[in-house]
Amino acid sequence: MTRRTRVVVIGGGQTGLAAGYHLRRLGIDFTVLDAQAAPGGAWQHAWDSLRLFSPAALSSLPGRLMPPQPGEPYPDARHVVDYLADYEKRYELPVQHGVQVDGVHRDGPLLRVETDTGGWRAHAVISATGTWSRPFLPAVPGRTSFRGEQLHAACYRRPRDFTGKRVIVVGGGNSGAQIAADLAGHTDLIWATRRPPRFLPDDVDGRVLFDVATARRRALEAGRTDTGGVASLGDVVAVPPVRHARDHGLLRATPMFARLTADGAEWPDGTRAEADTVIWCTGFRPALSHLAPLGIRGPRGRIATSGTRAAGEPRLHLLGYGDWTGPASATLIGAGRPARDAAREIAALPT
């Protein structure tokens, strides 16, 4: 069966909900299709100790402030899931959970969205599928010869799963720092990073990051020099657990090893260390395979955009994948603005 609506939003995480909020405000008929069985997007799969890098009020989607979490100045992922579930309900956003989109196709004047539960025809599609479902693992020599356990940060939950083990955490970004801080003291830990970790100043939280991203957007819009944005400040937000581990000398990084061996890792100078587990905190890639039928993916799987609109398909908007779909668009507080812009552009399309 093929159903019809004006806009299909693919992905019902924070970004898809922000899109839904603005489409609803403009009175546009739409449906959100989300692969997860329950609300909350990627936040449902975060590790237990993950804390937001901003207080609740500064982690809010358009229209409704995130309430504070009692006893937690920086809310945990469970709190975000509850907030998103409430947001979906409060604005009566038509989200269909448990629906996997397989492909988006051109179909005359419309776009056809094929799913595992049937098809949809729409005047426009917003892709808001995030990155969590596409963990990235680098091509490190020896990776397949390592006989121990390997997992990506996307699958990490809690330190007690690794008590007493020899663990190598790879990656000098936020997830690497947070997971290394979580494991320090519970495991025999090596934290391997390609360059020395760059901690942001302790007083830099999400608000400062948002201001920096906004300043960058304004500079670029005005044709001024690129300020470099958040990346120019550092890589690791010193959230309280990271700060605590760092200040207690538990968070010491080692340079990246040259290769994995059958039972551990080896560094360029021949130093070796045995390990039971390697946890790859090496990032994610945009989940865009459902857009392959449109033939608009460029080098490294990226899709060229003008604002949020795909350059090769004006009826398609991309939201929330990173700065290339709007500064800070992949954060809670930054999701609203590009979502609003996309909804306005869609409202102006002929129907």
Ligand SMILES: Cc1cc2nc3c(=O)[nH]c(=O)nc-3n(C[C@H](O)[C@H](O)[C@H](O)COP(=O)(O)OP(=O)(O)OC[C@H]3O[C@@H](n4cnc5c(N)ncnc54)[C@H](O)[C@@H]3O)c2cc1C
């Ligand atoms: C470790 C870490 C810490 C972070 N900390 C913060 C923070 O403190 N503050 C902050 O604002 N941001 C933070 N972020 C960033 C950001 O808020 C998240 O990455 C956010 O989850 C992105 O939301 P999203 O809606 O774009 O994607 P997601 O939450 O991943 O939602 C996408 C949804 O689309 C669905 N989907 C995917 N493919 C399909 C398909 N083909 N068909 C149907 N559905 C599909 C998925 O199942 C999912 O439900 C953090 C990210 C990480 C990794």
